[in-house]
Amino acid sequence: MAFDIYDFTSLTSSIHEGLATFLPPVGVLVAEWLLVGISVLLFVAVFGLILVYLERKVCALFQQRLGPMRVGKWGLLQTVADFIKLLMKELITPNKADKFLYNLAPFIVIIVTFMAIAAIPFAKGLQAIDFDIGVLYVSAVASLGVIGILLAGWSSNNKYSLIGAMRSGAQIISYELSVGLSLITMIILAGSMQISEIIQAQSTGWFIFTGHIPAIIAFIVFLIAGTAETNRGPFDLAEAESELTAGFHTEYSGIKFAFFFLAEYVNLFIVSAMATVLFLGGWMPFHVGSFEGFNAVMDFVPPIFWFFGKVMFVIFVIMWFKWTFPRLRIDQILTLEWKYLLPINLLNILLMTLIVLMGWHF
Amino acid sequence: MKEIIRYLNDIIKGLCTLVKGMAVTGHYFFHPKLITTQQYPENRATLKMQERFRGEVIMPHDANNRHKCTGCGICEMNCPNGSIEIITRMIETPEGKKKKVIDKHIYHLGMCTLCNLCVKACPTGAIVMGQKFEHAVWDRSQLTKVLNQPGSEIMTDEKE
Known part of the structure; x- marks a missing residue:
């Protein structure tokens, strides 16, 4: 089995050929679905746990604390222990809850994150599906998550849950616009919505450098709107602990709560991955114009490390937001979106169009 | 025109204050020596209570x-x-x-x-x-x- 850390195409094609030798074409398809599904499942579980641990540690450092220190060295096994605890807890369904929707909601939320991960390129050739409209697909699928949140809030038959879900709905639908428009800004520059092509177009320089001013504005807007989309940071009023206990997932316990929890962190990963793909060159190493020697050194680092390094950087910045800024009120959130981000975004698209038409980008 | 200037001013001022806040927390993040948490049972030998502590x-x-x-x-x-x-x-x-x-x-x-x-x-x-x-x-x-x-x-x- 050929394995090349710089290009996973050979690995995936050799798996495909290996399966084809003893399975009929339909069997190969099913086996590959299963393989992809299992690897995405494993990735979500493991990466979710790592992110929860990182969040707690990073938050602690921002607040001059130590964070988890007891379970394992530096508390490394803390999230594993938490997860085992969540698995063993009783699943409580409130008496007057809408049973079907109540049990359906966490699955919608978590399935949506799986669907979005399918289009994320982890490295060259390491991408489940490379749609022609990959960016549109991810933003479309990611916005489905709000249905799960609304269902959870509605079916719990709890005033806190309902208020949290409604806030979350208003917030996500508003910020969807900003996310979409900042994505469009970058699509204008890239000239394609296919994720592999967008990354290929950044082989000479990441879009945040080649697109200069409008790209940087779009990046800032995308970071703000993406933070709001994941219901995190200063925009976490959907679960605002001090007002709504836990917002839309107040009534959930055990593994169903874990689904919401995991989905939140995987959404954080998806937003960071999209920011990485569109602004920071995806898995593309850092290249500067025609410095051959420098570019060769950068090429030496495998793309998968580049990808995860950049994703971790964006995740760190979003965590930085969360643990620095106080929570916004609902009217402030909507003011920020409709009066500031949206007009800036529209002007930014005009600016980007002008720059692309005149060829002023690098 | 005045309105537009105020609008832009709002945005720039807002961004500046956000960056200021992030600088404070960023300083904490990159200076782990500032951590005030103590690991209690481990540090029992060196534990020093505050003067005004009422035990x-x-x-x-x-x-x-x-x-x-x-x-x-x-x-x-x-x-x-x-x-x-x-x-x-x-x-x-x-x-x-x-x-x-x-x-x-x-x-x-x-x-x-x-x-x-x-x-x-x-x-x-x-x-x-x-x-x-x-x-x-x-x-x-x-x-x-x-x-x-x-x-x-x-x-x-x-x-x-």
Whole structure:
């Protein structure tokens, strides 16, 4: 089995050929679905746990604390222990809850994150599906998550849950616009919505450098709107602990709560991955114009490390937001979106169009 | 036009203040030495409590087993929840005078809220707040303490 850390195409094609030798074409398809599904499942579980641990540690450092220190060295096994605890807890369904929707909601939320991960390129050739409209697909699928949140809030038959879900709905639908428009800004520059092509177009320089001013504005807007989309940071009023206990997932316990929890962190990963793909060159190493020697050194680092390094950087910045800024009120959130981000975004698209038409980008 | 300038000004000012806030937390993040959390059972040997920490009421005794308590009972009167009981006895001084001295200064740690009123009220400064805080015992009778050590006397010669 050929394995090349710089290009996973050979690995995936050799798996495909290996399966084809003893399975009929339909069997190969099913086996590959299963393989992809299992690897995405494993990735979500493991990466979710790592992110929860990182969040707690990073938050602690921002607040001059130590964070988890007891379970394992530096508390490394803390999230594993938490997860085992969540698995063993009783699943409580409130008496007057809408049973079907109540049990359906966490699955919608978590399935949506799986669907979005399918289009994320982890490295060259390491991408489940490379749609022609990959960016549109991810933003479309990611916005489905709000249905799960609304269902959870509605079916719990709890005033806190309902208020949290409604806030979350208003917030996500508003910020969807900003996310979409900042994505469009970058699509204008890239000239394609296919994720592999967008990354290929950044082989000479990441879009945040080649697109200069409008790209940087779009990046800032995308970071703000993406933070709001994941219901995190200063925009976490959907679960605002001090007002709504836990917002839309107040009534959930055990593994169903874990689904919401995991989905939140995987959404954080998806937003960071999209920011990485569109602004920071995806898995593309850092290249500067025609410095051959420098570019060769950068090429030496495998793309998968580049990808995860950049994703971790964006995740760190979003965590930085969360643990620095106080929570916004609902009217402030909507003011920020409709009066500031949206007009800036529209002007930014005009600016980007002008720059692309005149060829002023690098 | 004025409106537009104010609008842009708002955005720039807003971004600046956000960056300022992030600089503060970023400073904390990259300076782990600033962490104030202590790892309690591990650092027991080096643990240093704050000066104003109120762990329990104690009565300091000097090297000759003498304290400053006159047995006046003001602390008992000031205690909001009756954690202090003063038992006094009469003794005869060498000059032949009768004098009231403390027999037992009983302190119920289990009832004490560490409000510091007794320490504030004490006219002679005989009782102070101690730093010890590991008070767990197996039986609650052990929480009733006698603060004056057996055979202790009042410091008299200091004033005379």
